[in-house]
Each structure stands twice: as structure tokens, then as C-alpha cells.
Amino acid sequence: MKLFLNEMKNHTPILLLFVLFMVTSCSKSTKKEEQKPNIIYVLADDLGYGDISSFNENGQIKTPNIDQLANAGIRFTDAHTSSAVCTPTRYGILTGRYNWRSKLKSGVLTGKSKALIPNSKTTVASMLKKQGYHTAFIGKWHLGWDWALKDKDSFGGIGWDFKDFDNIDFTKPIKNGPNDLGFTYAYGHSGSLDMAPYVYVENGRVTAVPDSITENSGKYTWWRKGPTSKDFVHDDVTPNFFRKSFKYITEKAKSDHPFFLYLALPSPHTPILPTEEWLGKSQLNPYADFMMLIDAYMGQLAKTIKEAGIEENTIVVFTSDNGCSPEADYKVLKAKNHNPSYIYRGHKADIFEGGHRVPFIVKWPKKIARGITSKETICTTDFMATCAEISGYNLLDNEAEDSYSLLPLFLQKKLNKPFREATVHHSINGSFAIRKGEWKLIMCPGSGGWSFPRPDNKSALDSLPKYQLYNVKEDPGETQNVIALNNQKVEALKALLIRYIKEGRSTPGTPQKNDAIDFDWKQVGFME
Numbered sequence: 001m002k003l004f005l006n007e008m009k010n011h012t013p014i015l016l017l018f019v020l021f022m023v024t025s026c027s028k029s030t031k032k033e034e035q036k037p038n039i040i041y042v043l044a045d046d047l048g049y050g051d052i053s054s055f056n057e058n059g060q061i062k063t064p065n066i067d068q069l070a071n072a073g074i075r076f077t078d079a080h081t082s083s084a085v086c087t088p089t090r091y092g093i094l095t096g097r098y099n100w101r102s103k104l105k106s107g108v109l110t111g112k113s114k115a116l117i118p119n120s121k122t123t124v125a126s127m128l129k130k131q132g133y134h135t136a137f138i139g140k141w142h143l144g145w146d147w148a149l150k151d152k153d154s155f156g157g158i159g160w161d162f163k164d165f166d167n168i169d170f171t172k173p174i175k176n177g178p179n180d181l182g183f184t185y186a187y188g189h190s191g192s193l194d195m196a197p198y199v200y201v202e203n204g205r206v207t208a209v210p211d212s213i214t215e216n217s218g219k220y221t222w223w224r225k226g227p228t229s230k231d232f233v234h235d236d237v238t239p240n241f242f243r244k245s246f247k248y249i250t251e252k253a254k255s256d257h258p259f260f261l262y263l264a265l266p267s268p269h270t271p272i273l274p275t276e277e278w279l280g281k282s283q284l285n286p287y288a289d290f291m292m293l294i295d296a297y298m299g300q301l302a303k304t305i306k307e308a309g310i311e312e313n314t315i316v317v318f319t320s321d322n323g324c325s326p327e328a329d330y331k332v333l334k335a336k337n338h339n340p341s342y343i344y345r346g347h348k349a350d351i352f353e354g355g356h357r358v359p360f361i362v363k364w365p366k367k368i369a370r371g372i373t374s375k376e377t378i379c380t381t382d383f384m385a386t387c388a389e390i391s392g393y394n395l396l397d398n399e400a401e402d403s404y405s406l407l408p409l410f411l412q413k414k415l416n417k418p419f420r421e422a423t424v425h426h427s428i429n430g431s432f433a434i435r436k437g438e439w440k441l442i443m444c445p446g447s448g449g450w451s452f453p454r455p456d457n458k459s460a461l462d463s464l465p466k467y468q469l470y471n472v473k474e475d476p477g478e479t480q481n482v483i484a485l486n487n488q489k490v491e492a493l494k495a496l497l498i499r500y501i502k503e504g505r506s507t508p509g510t511p512q513k514n515d516a517i518d519f520d521w522k523q524v525g526f527m528e
Contacts, residue, residue: 036131036258036391037364038314040249041383042301043093043262044294045086045140045192045269046348048324048340051291052359060338061288065299066361069318073363074372074410080435081322081380082402083426084348084355084449086192087142089321089380090264091116094123094143094181096384096400098424101504101514105521106430111191111226112164113144115176122399124384126182128260131391136185136248137178139241139264142192145201148172162213162225165197170227173204183262187244193237193266196226207231220272220286220327235275238267242297246304253308260387267294270327284336287328313366315390319380320358323348326450345478349428349449351442352478356425368410376419377435382406385507398512401505422496424506429455430523434497438473439486441493443526467526469493498527 050056054067054075082092087108088099095117104116117123125135148169178186187202198214200207210227216234223234233240245263252259267273267290274281274289278296282288298318305311324330324340325348333340346352360378362368385403388395395403404420422436431448434441445464446453453460469483469490483490501524504512 035313036133037366038252038258038310039128039133039260039317039387039390040245040301040305040314041093041260041262041317042298042319043090043139043264044318044320045265045267046322046325046328047268047291047294047320047358048328048342048347049344049354049357049359050338050340050342051268051324055359056339056342058337058339059342060284060333060336061282061291063291063295065295065302066318066359069298069302069316069363070361072365072370073316073361073368074374076360076362076374076376076378076409078375078377079319079358079360079379080377080423080425081320081356081358082424083428084322084350085428086269086321087116087144088426090141090143092379092381092402093383094125094262095121096124096381096403098381098402098426098506100426100430100432100523101401103515103517105517105523107428109142109144109191110160111189111195111197112147112168113191114146115144117143117181119176119180121181122396123181124387125178125260125262127384127393127399128387128391129182129184131393132257133391134185134252134255134257134259135183135262136252136259137183137188137262137264138186138244138248139188139262140192140266141178141188141190141264145177145190146175148174160224162196162215162227165227168197168227170197170199170206170209174201175204177201177204179204185248188241188264189232189237189266192269193234194223194270196224196228198223198226198228198232198234200229200232216271218271220270220329223271234271235273238265238273238293239275239297241265242300246300249301249304249310250308253310265294268328269325272327284338285329285332288333288338311365313364315362315364317360317362317383319360321380322356323350323354323358325349343476346447346449346451349447350451351425351427351431351433351444351448352451353472353476354451355427355447355449362406362410364410369412372412374409376409376415377423378404378406378409378419379423382420397510401507401509401512404507422493422500422506424497424500431455432497432523432526434493434500435472436493436496438471439489439493440470440472440478441490441497442468442470443494443497443523444468494526501527 081089208229214228215225341354344353346354384400385405389405425433427448431444
């Protein structure tokens with residue numbers, strides 16, 4: 001090199017061009033090496049563990065596109081939502097924090113509920129935005145936002161009476177919505193697809209003021225009575241969200257900056273609305289038809305990513321917000337040899353495995369080898385710590401308090417201990433369970449949800465032990481409550497759960513405070 005430079009002294013312009021070429025080449029190489037991946041998180045609504053054929057060898061619903069996604073990446077067979085119902089799980093995904101640390105201790109929000117997440121709380125979106133990502137939310141929000149009101153002193157009831165919506169001023173912008181929590185672009189509806197008001201809100205404003213009242217009372221297709229906009233066609237909501245996502249991906253693929261897309265589907269939750277093309281395709285029932293529609297659109301999503309030229313360094317996550325709902329009609333499906341809960345007990349709303357064990361798939365060609373299956377116990381709260389590590393963000397003590405980074409599992413790194421110390425589960429009525437290794441301790445006598453024995457079935461509950469203990473490795477169907485035989489195990493798990501609740505976190509770090517409440521938190525009576 002020294003000889004070469006001496007020879008070039010009399011050729012300064014050429015030397016400058018050579019140096020510029022070397023610097024530019026190194027710069028491009030560094031930029032390419034440091035490029036952050038795009039992240040697409042697809043959250044289905046009320047999709048059961050057994051509804052994806054790659055998770056259920058006896059499943060009768062054909063899901064070739066989602067199966068292909070699983071075969072191209074990593075499939076988690078012991079993945080759990082932080083709650084057995086919608087709103088709380090979505091809270092956990094976006095904050096990396098267990099839902100019961102918020103003011104919502106049970107149940108879900110409605111279409112007119114106030115914002116659950118304060119703007120001061122770090123979310124996956126706000127964190128990634130700081131890391132240079134363009135961030136977008138498309139779909140079902142169900143975390144509350146603040147509608148503009150005509151009469152500021154009248155908020156109405158809980159939202160099931162369509163007259164409660166008379167006080168909403170749809171001509172004015174909402175406050176404390178997705179855009180205030182880190183999403184650069186936001187397009188979606190406020191609650192579930194069966195919860196009014198039936199309007200799209202784009203970047204804080206309603207796309208069309210509602211001009212009619214609609215209601216549906218069909219067995220599968222029902223939705224509650226409420227104000228509806230002309231551009232809000234229930235049958236087209238899921239296809240519309242996919243189309244919006246395809247357009248967003250195609251546009252952002254042209255940018256030098258990475259993007260994060262949170263695609264929160266309102267399906268296969270009620271109303272169960274397969275389009276005409278898919279009606280009867282499954283030969284099972286409309287729910288199965290709806291599943292096939294979702295699968296077809298997931299195939300189009302994969303095609304869009306590939307055609308945009310970003311497949312190699314794009315992370316695609318596919319999962320569900322809880323187990324399958326009984327609205328899918330388990331009786332009809334089981335008669336045709338399909339069980340949405342697979343081998344697990346219960347369904348949506350329950351503390352049993354069927355309520356919160358979900359399919360979880362991640363594809364990232366640049367980093368994740370094809371066809372991996374992980375049996376590690378993971379939780380949907382783990383998404384935030386994963387994104388933080390991938391994007392190079394250092395989490396603060398008051399951020400993602402219940403989130404573990406999945407990156408070591410993506411890279412198949414050898415672990416010297418279980419991935420999570422323990423995982424906390426939560427049912428619709430706020431009942432707790434804690435899972436550590438093969439042991440699961442349930443802090444109530446029944447389902448805590450909608451399957452037998454329900455919380456309101458006093459005679460059944462009075463005949464049962466106060467708590468339940470299952471070895472989910474030996475007894476995945478939770479058929480044998482062995483609590484009477486394992487007192488030490490019960491006390492150890494109970495103590496760990498109490499510590500997690502009191503310390504405001506379940507990950508290593510400085511203890512934090514749960515959100516302040518002004519009511520009695522009855523579900524933690526076991527702490528006394």
C-alpha cells in the first residue's frame with residue numbers, strides 16, 4: 001500500500017477518488033450490517049391453539065399459509081397470553097407489563113371506554129420510534145381512548161346501551177389514542193367488532209361520521225346495536241385492515257428507515273363473517289371458514305413482503321390474544337373432529353390452558369433458521385424486551401417490567417436456566433395462576449371464566465379445594481388436581497406469585513409500583 005501511495009503522489013485527483021471510493025464502500029458496508037429489521041406483529045383475535053394445523057395434528061381447518069410461516073421460522077408450543085381475554089393481553093403486548101398491574105383488574109373495556117395506558121408509559125411503539133422506526137397501528141385497538149363529548153359531564157353507562165353514544169361528538173378528534181402512545185400512523189376501531197361505535201378512526205379523527213344505527217342478531221354474525229358510519233362495513237373490516245397493511249408495507253419498503261407494523265385483527269372474534277368467497281369452504285362451520293379467510297390473507301401478506309424485497313430482514317410475528325371463544329361453537333366443531341383448544345382444558349376467559357395457551361410463530365430469515373420448534377415457556381409480554389434488544393435500546397427499570405427478550409431463543413443460544421423464571425396467568429374475572437417449569441398453581445377453585453365450574457356456580461365451587469395444582473407436563477389437560485400431595489410446591493409458588501405482585505415486576509431490577517387504585521383488589525386475597 002505504501003509503494004502504491006508513493007506512486008500516486010503525482011496523481012492527486014486519482015488518489016482522492018480512490019480514498020473516496022474506499023470510505024464510501026466502508027460506509028455502505030457498515031450501514032448494511034447495522035440495518036435494523038422491519039417488525040410486523042400480527043395479532044389474531046380469539047384464535048385457538050388448535051386452530052392452526054401445524055399446532056394440531058388432528059385439526060380439521062386448513063391453514064397452509066400460516067403453516068408455511070411456521071416452517072420458515074420458529075414455532076413456540078408453550079406460548080401464553082398474559083390474560084385469557086382481549087384488552088388485558090393487548091396492554092401486556094404494548095407495555096411489556098402484566099395487565100393486572102394497571103387499574104383494570106378484571107374484564108375488558110368497551111367501545112367507548114377511556115384510555116387505559118397513560119401517555120407517560122413507554123410502549124413498544126414509542127420505544128421503537130426513538131430508535132428510528134416508522135410505527136403504525138392498523139386494526140382493533142380495544143385499549144380505550146377518549147372520545148370528544150358534547151356534554152362534558154355526562155359519560156353514560158358502560159357502553160352496551162346504544163343511547164350512551166349520543167353524547168359522543170364524532171366531528172372532533174379523539175384524545176389519548178394510538179398516536180399519543182408512539183404510533184406515527186394509526187387506523188382502526190375502538191373496541192371489538194361487536195362493540196359500537198362502528199367507525200374507523202385515522203390519526204385521531206373519524207373517517208366518516210356515523211349516519212345510521214345497525215345491529216345483527218345472527219348466531220355467528222351478531223353485533224351490538226350502535227352508531228355506524230357508511231364506510232364501516234362489518235363484513236369487509238378484516239379484508240380492509242389487510243389491504244391497508246399491504247399498502248403500508250409496500251410504501252415503507254422504499255424507505256431507508258425500518259418500520260414497525262402492529263396489525264391487530266378483529267377476527268375470528270364475533271361477528272364471525274367469512275366473505276362470500278369463503279362461506280362453506282371448510283365444510284365445518286362459519287368459524288372455520290373465517291379461519292381459512294385469515295390464512296389466505298396471511299399468504300398475501302407474505303407475498304407482499306417478498307415482492308417488496310424486504311423478506312430477508314423483516315420479522316413477522318403471528319399469534320392470538322387469547323384462546324378460542326365458545327362463540328365458535330365447540331359442539332359443532334367437535335362433532336367434526338376439530339377442537340380449537342387442542343388437548344387443553346377450557347377456552348377464552350378461563351385460567352385453564354385453553355384460555356391463554358396460543359400458537360406463536362416468528363419468521364426472520366436473516367437470523368432465525370427454518371423449521372425450529374421451541375418448548376420454552378414464553379409470554380406475549382416478552383415482545384417489548386425482544387424489540388428493545390433487537391433495536392439496541394436499553395430498558396429502564398420502569399419499562400417492560402414483565403418482559404424477557406426472545407432473541408436468545410431466536411438464535412438458538414444454549415440456556416443455562418429456564419428462559420423465564422415463572423409466568424403469571426390471569427382470567428376474565430381476575431383470578432391468578434403461576435406457572436414455573438412443569439408446575440402450575442391456580443389461585444381459585446374453578447375456571448375463573450366461562451367454562452365449568454364457573455365463578456358463579458357456588459355449589460360446584462364449594463365442593464372443590466380452594467386452589468388447584470397441576471403438573472402440565474404429565475397432565476396437560478389439567479384433569480388431576482394434586483394440591484393435597486404437594487404442599488411445599490404450593491407454598492413456594494404462592495410465595496413467588498406474591499413477590500411478583502408486591503415488587504411490581506417479575507424480571508430482575510429495581511422494584512416498581514403497580515398503578516394506584518381506590519377500590520378493594522379482591523382477587524389478591526390469598527396474599528393476606
